[in-house]
Amino acid sequence: MSRNPKIALIITSTRDSRWGEVPAQWMLTQAQARTDLDVELVDLKDFDLPMFNEPASNMWMPTSDEKAVAWQKKMAEFDGFIFAVAEYNHTISGALKNALDQAYNEWVRKPMTAIAYGSMGATRALEHLRNIAVELQMVPVRNAVHIGGADFFKVHPMGGGAPISEVEENLLPAAKATLDDLAWWARATMAARDADAQKAAA
Numbered sequence: 001m002s003r004n005p006k007i008a009l010i011i012t013s014t015r016d017s018r019w020g021e022v023p024a025q026w027m028l029t030q031a032q033a034r035t036d037l038d039v040e041l042v043d044l045k046d047f048d049l050p051m052f053n054e055p056a057s058n059m060w061m062p063t064s065d066e067k068a069v070a071w072q073k074k075m076a077e078f079d080g081f082i083f084a085v086a087e088y089n090h091t092i093s094g095a096l097k098n099a100l101d102q103a104y105n106e107w108v109r110k111p112m113t114a115i116a117y118g119s120m121g122a123t124r125a126l127e128h129l130r131n132i133a134v135e136l137q138m139v140p141v142r143n144a145v146h147i148g149g150a151d152f153f154k155v156h157p158m159g160g161g162a163p164i165s166e167v168e169e170n171l172l173p174a175a176k177a178t179l180d181d182l183a184w185w186a187r188a189t190m191a192a193r194d195a196d197a198q199k200a201a202a
Contacts, residue, residue: 004035004036004037005037005038005080005183005186005187006038006039006040006077006078006079006080007031007037007039007040007078007079007080007081007182007186008039008040008042008075008077008078008080008081008082009024009027009028009031009040009041009042009082009084010042010044010081010082010083010084010099011024011042011043011044011045011084012083012085012092012096012099013084013086013093013095013096014045014093014095015093018086019086019117019156019157020117022164023084023115023145023147024084025041026115026164026168026171027082027084027115027145027175030172030175030176030179031082031179034183036183037179037182037183037186040078042074044099047070047074047099048067049067049068049071049095049102050065050067050068051098052068052098052101052102053065054068057101057103058103058104058105059105068103071099071103072102072103072105072106075107076105076106078106079110079186079189079190080110080111080112080182080185080186081107081110081111081112081113082113082114082115082178082182083112083113083114083115083129084114084115084117085114085115085116085117085122085126085129086116086117086118086122086125087116087117087118087119087120087122087123087125088125090124090125091124092129092132100132100136107133107136107138108136108137108138109137109138109139109189109192109193110138110139110186110189111138111139111140111181111182111185111186111189112129112130112133112138112140112141113140113141113143113144113182114126114129114144114145115144115145115175115178116144116145116146117146117156118147118148118152119148119149119152119153120148120149121147121148121149121152122148123146123148126144139185141182142181143174143177143178143181144174145171145174145175145178146174147164147167147171151167151170151171
């Protein structure tokens with residue numbers, strides 16, 4: 001394989017008061033320090049997606065909404081995904097669920113993980129996201145980064161508002177394990193997808 005996996009690091013909250021850029025930027029720094037992944041920050045807010053209103057997903061028929069098609073084309077560029085996940089009432093944001101529903105083919109047979117944040121480390125939200133990812137034929141990897149408990153309240157603006165650097169010693173082992181997992185599965189699924197494409201073209 002001649003290229004690194006291309007990974008989208010997606011900020012998944014779109015509200016004005018969100019904090020998601022902060023953990024996303026921290027995770028981007030960790031990923032960009034590696035030589036085995038090429039990671040791009042993608043902000044869901046930039047796509048201004050409508051609520052899903054198609055007769056079916058693009059697995060079954062072409063999507064008509066231009067903004068949704070632009071989102072699909074962007075996701076198609078990537079070999080795997082890191083979601084910056086906030087927990088809203090024990091699950092993911094409505095904006096993220098809508099964005100997942102606006103595509104299908106672009107997620108298939110690609111790995112995903114997350115940097116998740118909240119009082120409980122957004123564990124419940126990430127479990128929901130993993131279940132959705134399975135239905136979309138993604139490959140959820142085992143490891144993820146969770147910013148929760150005392151660490152979360154130290155760095156969140158409604159708590160201490162400290163920079164993440166003050167708690168990163170607690171996060172770095174999980175970040176390494178997460179990116180190791182993602183890199184391995186991205187290489188494996190890229191090779192399998194390439195083999196399928198060659199077989200189909202033969």
